[in-house]
Every structure is written in structure tokens, then in C-alpha cells.
Amino acid sequence: MKIAIVKLSALGDIIHALVAVQFIKAHAPEIQIDWIVEHRFAEVLNHNPDIDNILTVNLKALKNNKAGIFAELKKIRSYASANYDLVIDAQGLLKSALVAKLVARRSCIAGFDAASVREKAASWFYTVKVACAYETNTIDRNALILSSPLGITITTEQIFQKKPFLFFNNEDPKIHDLLLKDRLNIVLVIGSSWDSRNYPADKFVKIAEALQQNCLVIWGNEQEKASADWMASQSELINVCPKLNLNSLKALISKADLLIGNDTGPTHMAWALNRPSITVFGPTPVSRVYQTDINTVVKSASLVNPRKLNKQDYSIKNINEQIIIEQARFLLSC
Numbered sequence: 001m002k003i004a005i006v007k008l009s010a011l012g013d014i015i016h017a018l019v020a021v022q023f024i025k026a027h028a029p030e031i032q033i034d035w036i037v038e039h040r041f042a043e044v045l046n047h048n049p050d051i052d053n054i055l056t057v058n059l060k061a062l063k064n065n066k067a068g069i070f071a072e073l074k075k076i077r078s079y080a081s082a083n084y085d086l087v088i089d090a091q092g093l094l095k096s097a098l099v100a101k102l103v104a105r106r107s108c109i110a111g112f113d114a115a116s117v118r119e120k121a122a123s124w125f126y127t128v129k130v131a132c133a134y135e136t137n138t139i140d141r142n143a144l145i146l147s148s149p150l151g152i153t154i155t156t157e158q159i160f161q162k163k164p165f166l167f168f169n170n171e172d173p174k175i176h177d178l179l180l181k182d183r184l185n186i187v188l189v190i191g192s193s194w195d196s197r198n199y200p201a202d203k204f205v206k207i208a209e210a211l212q213q214n215c216l217v218i219w220g221n222e223q224e225k226a227s228a229d230w231m232a233s234q235s236e237l238i239n240v241c242p243k244l245n246l247n248s249l250k251a252l253i254s255k256a257d258l259l260i261g262n263d264t265g266p267t268h269m270a271w272a273l274n275r276p277s278i279t280v281f282g283p284t285p286v287s288r289v290y291q292t293d294i295n296t297v298v299k300s301a302s303l304v305n306p307r308k309l310n311k312q313d314y315s316i317k318n319i320n321e322q323i324i325i326e327q328a329r330f331l332l333s334c
Contacts, residue, residue, distance in 0.1 A: 002032040002082060005146065006100045007090040008057065009038045010193070011246075011265025012288070014045070015166070015272050017090050017142040021050040022165055023154045024147060031150075034082065036099060043246035044265075047167035055079050059095060073102070080105045089122065090145050097122035110149035112141075135306050138288045159290060164254075166272045171251035174242050179255055183214040184332055187253055187270075188238075189261025190217055190231070191224035196314045197262050199280045201227045203321040205234045207260065210325045213332070216241050216256075218249065218266060258331055260324060262316075263288060271295045276331045278324055282316025283309055294334070296327050 007017045014037065021033060034053040035045055038060055045054050057076060062069050080103050087104040089096050089111040100109045113129035114120045123129060128149050132141050143154040179185050188204055208215040208231075215238045217228040228240045244252065253259060253269045259277040261267035263284045270277035276294040279286075285304045286297050300315035 001028070001030065001085045002034070003086045003088060003150070004034045004036055004055070004079070004082070004084045004100075004103055005088050005090055006036045006096050006103070008036065008059065008093075008096055008099070009041055009091075011041055011044060012263075012268045013091075013138075013142075014041055015265065015268045016139045016288070017146060018045070018048070018165055019139060019159060019162055019272065020143045020146040020154055021048070022163060023143075023158055024150065024152060025050040027152050028150070034079075034084075036079065036103065041246075044166065044250070046247065047169050048165065049167070050165075053082075057099060059099075076102045079103045083107075086110060086128075086149060088146055088149060089126065090142055092116075092118040092122055094119050094122050097125040101125050108149075110145070112145060135285075135287065137290070139290055160292065162274075164273045166250045166254075166269060168247045168250040168254070170247070172242070172244060172248040175244070175248055175252045175255075178214075178216055178239055178241060178252075180214040183212075184257040185255065186211065186213050186215045186328070186332075187256045187259040187261070188215055188217045188231075189259065189264060189267045190227055191220055192262040192264035194283070194311050196283050196311055197264065197316065199262055199282075199319065200317050201231050202234075203319075203324075204260075205231050205238065206321045207325055207328065208235050208237045210321075211328055211332070212237065213257075214239065216252070218244060218252070258328060260328060276334075278327050278331070280316060280319065280324065282319075283311065283313035294331060296331070298323055298327065 032052045036055045039056040039058045042056050084107050087100045087109045089100040108127045110128035111126040113131050114123040116132045117123050130148050132144050147154045218241045219225045219228045232238045232240050254273045259270040279297045281299040285306050302313050302315035
């Protein structure tokens, strides 16, 4: 049997879906699993032994290059030559449903039903429709949409006992120079896609000073780099990482003693790699993650509607850093 999974973006969403693949392969090793993803996120899937082929699209680039749409459609249609038995749209957006339709041709397409999907119009394209309340834990939703159409059940207990499922090779050797042997190494994830999701830089500095360990700040754009540089100027315990690709980022996080970060892709990598983490939430729901003995959360006081996130909710800035410090000390002591 050959299946194609359509999960185009974003980094955290891909990670939350990717956990299911190890259980699908364990149940049916003969299944060929191909994954269709936005080009800029493909590297997070690289080297995964449970994925047979990584197929990329570049829909994001079409916003600035409308002329490239015909070439992109031709490329997506070419993926249909694999003659998949099933295409699963795990994204639930109109654009991902269209990609699934082009790849499937006349094959079955599975996705969430109209009451469960993010964009209701997407469900029109599905021949197999799966019901799951939108407010359900994000990881459980992804596990269900990928396993149910195959007649497989993935349990909560299995996910809690997951194997690490991010892989890397030939990472940037610079990261090994940043990791110290005489101190514990803590990765700080200070950025995200919205400013209201970002914990204040000055509070990250206070956390670093309180923990007295080697704190490594990662960044993804110039604004985050400027913030990281400022943090390093405030504390000798803070070091700014070089710009890392996803391969090297996976390697760095896999070697960290703890990761503290906003609700964003790199933070979720720690859970995927079975590394200790603290995820700081403001305007997004904690149902995005699994909380474990080593993966904990701190949430602001605001209430969150998963279907209508409030980008003007800056409540994350009111979280007392002492709460994070206490959780970090506990996790580091373990």
C-alpha cells in the first residue's frame, strides 16, 4: 500500500503530525509513506527512517511570484504518478486539500469532516471524513487523522512512550563549541510568528541569571538576532548561536539539558527528541502539546478560543519568571 501525507506547514504542526508515522510503520511495515511538505520545512523530515519519500511544494513563494503557479501545479500533478492508494490531508486547509486532490487523481482522499476541519471548504474534497472536535489535543488530532483511515489505532499511552523521531546528520560543528561540559546547557527559544507569543527578553535574562548555567539563544530573523545580542550583553551566561539550519537545530536540541521557549516549532522539537522542556504559552492553547514528566508548560491567565486566537493577547508578558525558574530547577535536578 502507498500513501501520501499532506502536511505542508508549519514547523510545529509538522512535528505534531510526524509522531504518528512510527506507529503506522510498526503496525504495517510494508506501507510506503510519502510526505508532501513546503520546501522550507522539508529538512525537519530528513533522515527519518519511517518516511520513504519527501515531496516538496513551494506555495509560499507564489505570493511573490504569481507567474510560477503553472510550473508549481505541474510539479504537484507529477506526484500523482506514484498511484497512491490513499492521500491524507492532515492540514485541513483549502490549499492542502487542493494539493491532495491533484496528487490523488481518482484515489481516496481522507481528511477531517466539516465540523472538525479548520477550513470547512476543505472537507468537500475528501472521500473519507474523520470526526474529531477541533478543541482536542493537537497531537491526538494528528494521530487520529493519520491512523483512522488506515484502520489503525494510536493510543495516548503509545504517544507517551514514543521514540525520538527527529533525525540529523553532518550538523554544523560550531554547535559543539557552544556546548559546555562544566555547566548544564539550556537552549532558549525567544521568537515566534507573533510578537504576542513571545516571552519578554529581559525575563529570559533573569531566568539565565537565576539558573547560572550555559544558556544558548537560537534565532530565526534579524529582529530575533538583535534581541539575542541584547540578552547576551546583559549576562555572561548567555551565548548567541550562529544561524542554524533545521538539521543543526535538531542536533543542538538533542544535546541540550533543557529547552525553554515560546509556543513555536523549535520548542516542540525538544518533545520530539525526548529532551526536557518548558513551553511558555500566552495567546495559544496548551492543548497544542503533551505534558510529561520532562515536558512542562507555563500558561498565562488569559482564556483562549482555539478556533479564534487573539493576536492582541499579550498576557504572556505578565507571567512571573520565578515560576519558570522553579520548574527549570526541578527539571535540571532530575
